Amino acid sequence: MADPLDPAQSVAEQAATIPGDGQWPVWEVFTQSEEGAPHEHAGSVHATDAEHALQNARDVYARRGEVISLWVVPSAAITASTRGDAGPFFDPGADKAYRHPQFYKVPRGVRGL
Amino acid sequence: MTAPSVLPPPPPAPHDELELLLRLGDDRLVLGHRLSEWCGHAPILEEDIALANVALDLLGQATMLLRRAGEVEGKGRDEDALAYWREAVEFRNCLLVEQPNGDFAFTMARQFLFDVYAVVTLDAVSRSTNAELAAIAAKALKEAKYHVRHSGEWMLKLGDGTDESHRRVQGALDELWRFTPELFAADDVAARLAAEGIGPDLPALRAHWHELVHDVVERATLTLPHESSHTPHLNGGRAGMHSEHLGHLLAEMQIVARSHPGAKW
């Protein structure tokens, strides 16, 4: 299937790729629950463009008043690591004690470090 | 002949305030009910949820307005007594909101025309000299601003979507246009309320409404119907002269409550 988010595609191509029984592209929704909190993944919605995705995300994921900000991202735009990547990606981080402050000794009585 | 009065004109009777509350409340009750008829039957799941949100906002507003109407009336009627035990001729909603849903284009065009109306009128009422009314309007205004964003986007999608959607939504606009003059017609009640700064100055709001509607309609590649197609007698809603549709809507809405007088639910 052609990429429905590619702006270079012609209208005719687009119309051909998304018939009535096909579906609108999927967008991932991230919600922020309070000032200063990170945006967290809430789920996804189907929508035809960014404004539409934002409105659908608002109606689906913010209807209980626990959200103060929303992000929507085309699912196709997300690149994720795989479980196969996990060893080479993340295990090497586990033994780098020098990245943590506790690794370093500080003379007694010195404050503000 | 009465002598010219040296006193300022009397403040609007409580009756005027009650009328205003019923007009605002009934518009929302009836339209919220209409939208709730879509529940489970919308074109796509996301839209089912969106339409229900608008219906819930409108019914929430109706509840507050009718509750206040009952208090102002002072006869011990609450919002349910007003919603479920009045006859069609006692309802004060405009004709626009009682029109049956039709297809999605008809529902959205009706919604869009009303949402813009709600934004301009609530904005005025939120500055009412009546504090209770102003507070209700201020809360409702926030909701209405989202509603118009939602229905406005759909006007664009349908107007500038496919040939079929364009034809349908243009047809809906043509059909509904005749109900719009009523929205801004000021009878004696509305004129008194406006003069006192309690209610909106409806005729004065029309130009702004028209401008906002026109902007979206134009971007949606649609055309506004000519004013001359307006049939002048379609403006009885505020006086209880409704279309036949309202009676059927109320028959359905009120059947359970009225089958059990005095019962609690």
Add this chain to the structure above:
Amino acid sequence: MTQTRTAPQDDPAKVAEFEARIAAGQSIEPKDWMPERYRRQLIRMMSQHAHSEIVGMLPEGNWITRAPSLRRKISLIAKVQDEAGHGLYIYCGTETLGVDRAELIQQLLDGTAKYSSIFNYPTLSWADIGVIGWFVDGAAIVNQTVLAKASYGPYARAMIRICKEENFHKRQGYEIVATLANGTSAQKAMVQDAVNRWWWPSLMMFGPSDANSPNTAELIKWKVKRRTNDELRQRFVNLTVPQAAAVNLTLPDPDLAYDTESENWSFGRIDWDEFNQVLRGNGPCNRERLAARRKAHDDGAWVREAASAYAAKQRAKQASEAA
């Protein structure tokens, strides 16, 4: 449906590794390797669940326009809306398994996918709305609380969100029931009648008894299911019997008796013939439910097309402006 394709042979070493992960209580994520059969079982189960939420909007939606007070009307719309939302969450979860929502919906519409048999019964009085909230949502909560610990991450996460949101459904139902049970004699009769009609179909919601549930062992091994149908059904009966007594309603089962040894309420024989008939499409409302879904889908086709066409035109416009 998906299962009609023959399953490719999975690499035994990978299957062993997968099952070890499940046994260790790890959760499986969309990009992880999984046996084809696990994927298909999940698609089957999750899409059935999602379809049930969507079809489930219809029997209750039937009373939105007649709800007898504004408060009840608003709660009911919010509840039916939640069902749309929950269907949506679960469809989204299912899509992570590499199947389109449109495809799943098509399976529902052409009758090849199943949904919960309970929604093929008619809602005949306002009291049905209370009893559905109490029984049907009560049963669903028993089910979903367990599914929130399912091994597939997106399913479990959808369930956690759903359980949190559904808390009010059962309570709003029971509140309606309690109000009617304390109401006029007509209201009492109405709610007892609704209880009589919905009790047995609600017990059937948990699916066939364990002896006749071919998928259960595998689903439990893979921690897609965490309890058997009969265990969940028993839990529901144990919860509900005292709730009925508290509002002076009787459950239509002369065999209902408390067993002090097992601390369970034992109950009479479920009419599995009726269950099978309803599953086969011969329930009281099967045709109406599917017809309503098909109509909404067909009537909405031009709307979905219009939105797509509009978005495509906008993108083309932006592209030509940028060029």
